[in-house]
Amino acid sequence: MAGASVGQRRFQWRGGGLFVLLSVVLLAYLLFPFLAFLQWSRRSSILPALSEPAAADAIRHSLLTAPVATVLAAIFGVPLAYVLARHSFRGKRLVEALVVLPLVLPPVVAGAMLLTGIGQFTTVGSFFAARGLPLTSSLAGIVLAQLFVAAPFVVITARAGFASVDRRLEYASRSMGYSPVRTFLHVSVPLAGKMVLAGVVLTFARAIGEFGAVLMIANNPRTMPTQIWFEFQTGGPVATVPLAVALLAISLVVILLTQYAGRLSTA
Structure with a gap:
């Protein structure tokens, strides 16, 4: 033995x-x-390079569009995640496949698909362009591209969070007279809060770092990733360092804030 x-x-x-x-x-x-x-x-002077107009504009565009895309993804994606976690219906697997599909598409293909739907010569694109809101080569186009590729993260992650919530707690809330919406907001979302927050953070990180789809939809105005590509073409790897450092710093701050929020929620 x-x-x-x-x-x-x-x-x-x-x-x-x-x-x-x-x-x-x-x-x-x-x-x-x-x-x-x-x-x-x-080998690079980071701060002076970030003060250049092109770099400053790219940072401003990214910090404007990525939060908007993230908020839109959360507003529409979290309820969808709850529906997928709690309800069975005909065509549910198709819906789940459609949610996952943007994650497996090459970003350039995603951008090409968006152009066929909202490009300036399409019905939708020309409709909005005629009213002063072009959906390509604009900040709105950047948001739409970021939303398309990033929204699945909040749906998939939040769905896992809602699936882990004990349904008996939701039943108890309903038995006390709470409506489905109030139960969702006051019971389901707080209990699945960590996963929802994780999904939101992943969505923001994906949105602010998106390159291919954004490049297809809006080469101008540029975001940080598209400006990095432009700098690489004109100046090589060294020229990309300042914006890459800025993007890395933003991502690091987001991760640290998320971890801090997670510790507060368990305190």
Whole structure:
């Protein structure tokens, strides 16, 4: 029995060692681009470059459009997530597939699809353009592109959160006279709050970092990712560092704020 126990511990140690090795390899690979990027950043004057009009405009456009796209995704996506988590209906799998589809589409294909629906020569696009609201080459077009590729994140993540909520709590709320909407707002959303918040953050991160679809819909005005591409074409990798640092800093701040909010919710 003692020999068997030693052998079992040796087997577990070898297995654990393999897991650690595989984990270290992946983490090293994920860390390497950041270290290389920091090395490149020493060759660039970041703050003066960010004060240039083109970079400042790109930052302003991103910080304006990404929150708008995120808010729209949350307003429409969180209720959809609740419906998918709580109700069964004909065509539900098709709806679920449509929600996931933008995630697996290449961004350029997503942009091309949007152009066929809202381009300036389409019925929808010409209708809005005639009324002074063009849906391409505009901030509205950027928001629509970001919304298309990013909204699935809040739907999928929030749905998982609602699915984890005990339905008996919702039934209890309804039995106390609360309407479905009040139950949703005061019971379901708070209980699934962490997942909803995670979905919102992922949506914002995806929206502010979107390149392909935004480039197809609105080459101008430029966002940070599209301006980074323009800088790369004209100045090489070093020219992209300032805006890339700014985008990385924004993403890091969002992640830290989310973690802080998560700790407050469990306090």
